[in-house]
Amino acid sequence: MVTKTAQKPAAPRRDRARTERTILDAVARLILRDGLSGVGINALAREAGIDKVLIYRYFGDLDGVYRAYAEHGDFWWSVDDIIGTEKAASLAGALKSGFRRHAAEMRKRPVTLAVIGAETANRTPLVIALEEVRERRALELMDAVFARYGAPAHVDLPALTAILGAAIDYLAARARQIRVYGGVEIKTDKDWERLFTTVDAMIDGAFSTAGKPAQRKRKP
Amino acid sequence: MVTKTAQKPAAPRRDRARTERTILDAVARLILRDGLSGVGINALAREAGIDKVLIYRYFGDLDGVYRAYAEHGDFWWSVDDIIGTEKAASLAGALKSGFRRHAAEMRKRPVTLAVIGAETANRTPLVIALEEVRERRALELMDAVFARYGAPAHVDLPALTAILGAAIDYLAARARQIRVYGGVEIKTDKDWERLFTTVDAMIDGAFSTAGKPAQRKRKP
DNA sequence: GGTTTTTGTCACCATGTGGTGACATATAGG
C-alpha cells in the first residue's frame, strides 16, 4: 500500500513514494513503447532512471509492480461508466450506447489496449486483472440489464455481448498497429462510427428477427 | 527453396533437406509450447537438436525461418475452403456457413491461433503473412459475394465481416488459454455452436432490418 | 547529541542471448 504523504517537503532527494511513482510511470511508458514483454527489471530501472534494487525492495517482484500499477485508477474504468445512469428507451438502445461507451473508454487508454493486445502472450498480473474486470463487468452488465429491461425474448444476450465485445476489444487493440482490418479502416472516430452503425444494425436485427423463424432450420 | 529429393537413401546422416524439416518442425513445437516470443536462435537450435549455425546457414535469419514456415501448407488455408463451391440459397446463408467454416479451419490449427494471439506483440514475418492472407481473403470474399449475389441492399458487408471475423479470430485465439469470455464458454464445439446461433441471428437481423428504419435517427 | 532505520549506489554473479570464426569429415564432382 502506497503511503501518500500529504505534505510536500520542497524537493526531498530521498522519498520512497516519489520513486515509486517514478517507477510506475516508467512502466506505462515502457509498455507503450516496447509492449508488455519489453518490461523487465533492467529495462524498467533504466527507463525510470533508478537502481533496479529499489524495484525489488519496494515491489518485491515484477509482478508486484504490475499489481501496483493495476490499482492505478486510469488503467481501467468502472462499470457505471459503461452502463450509464439514464434508462434507455429499449434494451437494444441501452446495448448500443453501452458498446459505444465501452469502445470510447478503451480507445482512450493506450496502455490498456497494449495489455489487451499482449494478453495471449504474457500472462502477467496486469493481464489477469483485465480479465477479471472483464468477467465482472459482464456479470454486472447482465444483472443490471435484466433488472431494468427484463430478460430479452429470444436473444442470447451473453453470447451477443461476448461476440461484439470481443470484436471491439480486438479491433481497438489492433488499431494501434494496423490501419485496416479485413478491408475496413479502424483508425479514426469516423471509422469507428461506421463500425458502430453496423453493430447497431446487428443488435436491432438480432432482437427483431429473434421471434420469427427466418430460417426453418432447427435440428436436422 | 527446399530441394525435395524424391529418393530416400536409407538414413543419410548429412541431409540438408532433412535438417531443414527438423528445424521447421521444432519451430511449430516451440510456438505451441512457449509462444511466438519463445522462438529464438538458441532455443530453436536446442529444441531441434541441431547446431544453431545451421539455422543461419540454411535460413540466414530467424525471419528466414519464419518465411519458410509460412510457406508450409498447413499454416493457413485457401480462400476456396471458406467460400465453398456450392451456391447458398441467399447471401446471408453463404455468410453464415462461411463464418462457421472459417472458425473450424482456425480452431484446427493451434500454431496459427498462437500466432494470431501474438500478432500484437511480435511483428514477425509469420504475423505479417497472416495479416496479408486475411486482407487478401477479405477482398476475394467481397468480390466473390458480389459476383454471386449482387451487392446487398443496405448492409455494410465489409464492416459486418470485419466485426464478426475479428470476434471469431480473437475468441478462437483466446480459447487456447481461457475457458470463458464475458461469461460465455468458448472451449468445446457445443460452446461454439451456441455462439454461431447468435451470429446467425445477427446476420439475419442485419439483412432483414436494414431496409426498415427501426430507429428514426439519422443525423442529429 | 547519538543511534537505528531507510533510501540510494555500486559491484558482482550465473545464465541466456544473438552472432561469428575455425575446424573436421562426409558427400559429390572430376
Add this chain to the structure above:
DNA sequence: CCTATATGTCACCACATGGTGACAAAAACC
C-alpha cells in the same frame, strides 16, 4: 582416386538478463 564443396561440431565473443550482497549517506527516532 583425388579434390572441392557441403554438412555438421565446437569454441568463443560481447552483451543483456534476473538476482544478491555490501556499503555510504540521509532521515527518523530516542
